[in-house]
Amino acid sequence: MTAIQTYTNAAFGSVRVLYEDGKPLFCGADACKALGYSNQWDALKRHCRYLVKREVPNPQSASKKVTMNFLPEGDLYRLITHSKLPSAEKFERWVFDEVLPAIRKSGMYGADPAELERLRRSNQALRDWFSLLAKRKQDLVDVQKDLEDVRKNRSEAKERFMAAKASYSKWCELNRTFEGLVQRAQNDINSYIDQIQIVALATPVLEEDLNTMLDDMAQQMLTSSKK
Numbered sequence: 140m141t142a143i144q145t146y147t148n149a150a151f152g153s154v155r156v157l158y159e160d161g162k163p164l165f166c167g168a169d170a171c172k173a174l175g176y177s178n179q180w181d182a183l184k185r186h187c188r189y190l191v192k193r194e195v196p197n198p199q200s201a202s203k204k205v206t207m208n209f210l211p212e213g214d215l216y217r218l219i220t221h222s223k224l225p226s227a228e229k230f231e232r233w234v235f236d237e238v239l240p241a242i243r244k245s246g247m248y249g250a251d252p253a254e255l256e257r258l259r260r261s262n263q264a265l266r267d268w269f270s271l272l273a274k275r276k277q278d279l280v281d282v283q284k285d286l287e288d289v290r291k292n293r294s295e296a297k298e299r300f301m302a303a304k305a306s307y308s309k310w311c312e313l314n315r316t317f318e319g320l321v322q323r324a325q326n327d328i329n330s331y332i333d334q335i336q337i338v339a340l341a342t343p344v345l346e347e348d349l350n351t352m353l354d355d356m357a358q359q360m361l362t363s364s365k366k
Contacts, residue, residue: 143195146238148173151230156242157193157209163242164191165215167208175224186221187214216265220272231269 147153151173155166167190171179183190187210197203210218219231 144242146241148233148237150226151233154234154238155195156238157195158242159193162211163239164193164209164211166195167210170210170215170218173230174218174222174227176218176222182218182221183208183210186217188217189214216269219269228269228273235265 144156144158145153146156152169154169154173157164167183167187168179171182174182176182189211190208191210192206193209194204194206197205215234216231219227219234222230224230
């Protein structure tokens with residue numbers, strides 16, 4: 140394991156890096172702070188699979204050691220992916236464009252051309268995936284907004300439907316009520332006519348007047364029905 144190296148960015152602060160067994164290890168606390176994780180231990184526990192603990196010089200006292208969590212590139216990428224910080228993509232570019240090239244230039248990766256080419260291809264593939272990830276994240280934001288609009292319109296349509304349904308039920312009930320009143324009035328009229336006819340038959344002197352009265356009533360009902 141080589142000495143710890145510190146890489147600084149005005150936007151993200153400092154990130155400490157160790158080189159061990161041919162691979163860089165990034166300080167977990169520094170990465171979490173740069174990516175906006177408020178609960179660093181929770182973030183490391185949920186997103187990092189290969190955490191290792193290493194003793195490094197205490198920042199407050201060079202003569203003392205402090206144990207810290209370090210993580211490989213794969214875990215760093217997972218932290219970047221799950222970060223809600225808008226600048227996470229810029230942090231990723233900083234790591235790819237400045238930190239890793241600086242590590243290689245300093246000789247921490249060694250001078251094996253095959254290893255350098257493998258790392259270059261690996262980093263390019265990861266950058267391509269991050270580009271696709273950023274696009275899909277934006278697609279998700281757009282689709283979620285569309286879903287909110289659809290749900291809002293559905294809710295408004297449901298309210299209109301329920302109001303129309305209640306209004307329709309009310310008018311149906313009123314229609315049934317007035318149909319009943321009409322039928323009752325018609326039944327009463329028929330009953331009164333029957334009673335009048337019975338009385339008239341029992342009183343012959345009224346028959347002519349009754350017929351005239353019934354004719355007038357029939358004419359009135361006919362005229363009323365045409366209005």
